[in-house]
Amino acid sequence: MSRIGLFYGSDEGNTESIAFRIQARLGEDVVEILDIADATQLEFANFDKLILGISTWDFGQLQSDWEDFWQDIAEVDMNGKTVALFGLGDQFGYGDYFIDSVGMLHDVIVNNGPKIIGHWSTDGYEYEASKAKIDGEEKFVGLAIDEDQQEHLSAGRLDQWCAQIHAEFGLQTALLTIDD
Numbered sequence: 591m592s593r594i595g596l597f598y599g600s601d602e603g604n605t606e607s608i609a610f611r612i613q614a615r616l617g618e619d620v621v622e623i624l625d626i627a628d629a630t631q632l633e634f635a636n637f638d639k640l641i642l643g644i645s646t647w648d649f650g651q652l653q654s655d656w657e658d659f660w661q662d663i664a665e666v667d668m669n670g671k672t673v674a675l676f677g678l679g680d681q682f683g684y685g686d687y688f689i690d691s692v693g694m695l696h697d698v699i700v701n702n703g704p705k706i707i708g709h710w711s712t713d714g715y716e717y718e719a720s721k722a723k724i725d726g727e728e729k730f731v732g733l734a735i736d737e738d739q740q741e742h743l744s745a746g747r748l749d750q751w752c753a754q755i756h757a758e759f760g761l762q763t764a765l766l767t768i769d770d
């Protein structure tokens with residue numbers, strides 16, 4: 591079975607905690623979690639399936655560990671890889687920059703050949719602008735989680751998105767039901 595590499599960056603632990611909640615749904619044997627702060631380019635070669643998680647800081651800026659890895663991620667060969675993205679943000683506090691980093695991460699890898707899965711509806715979010723929104727569609731390039739303003743919606747969003755990427759990755763393993 592090919593495992594999924596979930597690479598995340600997190601300043602205060604929110605994205606990290608969501609990474610583990612994704613792993614709980616897809617299975618500990620299925621998802622290997624790696625902190626981008628300690629990751630190397632070489633580790634990306636170990637996985638055909640990737641989940642990338644990032645938070646947005648300081649008015650549309652990258653999470654700091656991803657920022658340090660930016661040149662490296664830009665060089666990773668994504669041919670033959672399937673990638674799902676998720677991001678953490680605050681839609682009321684930073685509504686002009688909501689989960690911008692997810693859009694920036696998408697844009698830096700998209701020309702390196704990946705198949706991107708896990709697009710997510712913008713329904714249910716209130717924000718002004720987001721670099722993660724797909725032009726001409728009411729969708730983000732990946733899952734948006736807002737632990738600051740809509741923490742109560744996170745479990746349901748994770749259930750739905752994990753079921754979606756479980757199908758889109760074509761996983762044969764069980765999708766687990768989690769009460770978190």
Ligand SMILES: Cc1cc2nc3c(=O)[nH]c(=O)nc-3n(C[C@H](O)[C@H](O)[C@H](O)COP(=O)(O)O)c2cc1C
Nearest residue numbers: 600601602603604605645648649650679680684689
């Ligand atoms: C100073 C500050 C700046 C922030 N800037 C943004 C922003 O520009 N866009 C956004 O969507 N969220 C922004 N946020 C919200 C964070 O992304 C959110 O709290 C997230 O859950 C943090 O995740 P982490 O702990 O994994 O880094 C900001 C939060 C703080 C405290």
